[in-house]
Amino acid sequence: MNGAAFRVAVIGSGPSGAYAAQELSEQTDLDVSVDVYERLPVPFGLVRYGVAPDHQRIKSIVGLLADIFAHPRVRFLGNVQVGTDITVAELRQHYDAVVVACGASADRSLSIPGEDLPGVCSATDFVSWYSGHPDAAVDRFALTAEKAVVIGLGNVALDVARMLCRTPEELRRTDVPEHVVDVLANSSIREIVILGRRGPAYAKFSNKELGEFGELSDVRVQVDSGDLADDEDALRRAQENPLTRRMLATLRGYADSGPQGDRRTVRFAFSRTPVAFVGDDSVSGLEVVHQRPAKTAVEELIPAGFFVRSVGYRGLGVPGLPLDPRSGTIPHSEGRVVDGTEVLDGVYVTGWIKRGPSGVIGTNKQDAALTAAGILEDRKRATRPRQKTVVDPMDLLKERRVEFVEWPAWQRIDAAEEAEGRPVGRARVKLHERSRMLAAASAD
Incomplete structure (x- = not known):
């Protein structure tokens, strides 16, 4: 983690998480760094595992999302389960803001x-x-x-x-x-x-x-x-x-x-x-x-x-944060997470886990912009900076022997999937086993 003045953690690397990272990392008047946590070894969430495989035009948005994760102010940390490998409480200690963008992965x-x-x-x-x-x-x-x-x-x-x-x-x-x-x-x-x-x-x-x-x-x-x-x-x-x-x-x-x-x-x-x-x-x-x-x-x-x-779909939330079981969303006020009557300082939400499973991929961009605006507004109104540690969470993950995947490692998985397709005359074949993904990620 660099010494940026304002540090943000985003939970989830689907469109809503990617767009939140984009909105924050492209600020020109603020020194920002964004870490995107993803429980799978690979990015893109719903675009990779929800959009129908035969809808290649929609899936082509992957290239645009990849540009976001390749931004020098953004760091991708895949294969990290928030709530197990690192907790929300710990993220709040290490970052000025935490944005939950984990989507709605369960069915009704x-x-x-x-x-x-x-x-x-x-x-x-x-x-x-x-x-x-x-x-x-x-x-x-x-x-x-x-x-x-x-x-x-x-x-x-x-x-x-x-x-x-x-x-x-x-x-x-x-x-x-x-x-x-x-x-x-x-x-x-x-x-x-x-x-x-x-x-x-x-x-x-x-x-x-x-x-x-x-x-x-x-x-x-x-x-x-x-x-x-x-x-x-x-x-x-x-x-x-x-x-x-x-x-x-x-x-x-x-x-x-x-x-x-x-x-x-x-x-x-x-x-x-x-x-x-x-x-x-x-x-x-x-x-x-x-x-x-x-x-x-x-x-x-x-x-x-x-x-x-x-x-229909419903969200499962993140351990350590409230969840409305009826709607499958995290309670919030204009994107600021609310636990009971308390607005949790520095914790925000965007995407389906915020508003429910509605809209198209582009809707998440608009939603992320609103949440990012709230984050920046709160920072400007703060009378003093949030107290946070100087520890790089990546060091914590290393100490805990979490086999996390950074962006260059994902690119090796990406190349391995293209190689998987060549023998059968296909442009790409997904690696569907986590062990093979991690082996490809660590390959020289």
Whole structure:
């Protein structure tokens, strides 16, 4: 750590953490240094392990984030678990400000019977597996069922369904590990149902993502025209919101298009409320209540052997800081962390752990700017500097034998992933085992 007059620790290296580091490190009238702590050996958070692998244009933002971490005022410290390897209390001793940007990495449950049956999983779990997350077991999924149901009407639900439809050739144009390509290529799934608890006018996915299903190779997309009945509420929402209007038009196009490909079928099912998963040793179906406008609700059983719930994310917080269990966010006042009625001096929050899982990647940039402005405002208003030690936390990590990863070590992991892809004719293949990442990081 250099002798900067103002030292900041950021917890989390996803977009929200990176943008916070950028806002602070680019101050021209203040001598600032920023240390970014990341529990994984690799940076970029949601961009690396949440954005769908087949969305390479969005993933290209990695280059912009890398420029932030390469800034001379910024230091990346990967493979460091805040709360275990170093505590928030210790960070507060060593830094003028601590910014929590750890995102929302846990899923929300449906809280219905049978949710723990084998064959039912969260989108968080499935996305982590196909994204090559080091915490996801290689053999986590076998995909031997013939029918899958994805519960949710957000972009992540569409990502999951789309990845289940991709051909091996398409998958090999991404960076997913080879074991993921093998499982998806040999999948027995032939039908994927995207099931929503509300009507189509309330879908949260974007029209762009919805339109991608029409571009899939040899895939039939089905929408029940009855689900698109123009009830008054749908018409009102469509008239008020042009985005909703375009999305409904795309769904109607699928409903009217007739047969397309036959390699796999994607079917949209709206206004169906999950009641219970059924099955003995593993899941075999889902009981739902189908509520259509101006008609009596009916009970249905949707048979399937694989279910993915995609009904939202929630934050897990950081040990030593408060967490609202209902919202999965850290309580704050304009970005300043609040514990009960006390504003914690020098502790701030940004990103999903601040506002919940909403917005796009760019939203985190705006949010980080607001939090950084609050940090700088507090510094100007302070009557005296916060008392902090002169110890470099990196020395503490060395004493504790933490195998932390700095930026040059991440670049070696990056190069190793490119090398991993060359023998199989791919631009890159992710290293998905932490041990291999750390071995690559320490290679000469």
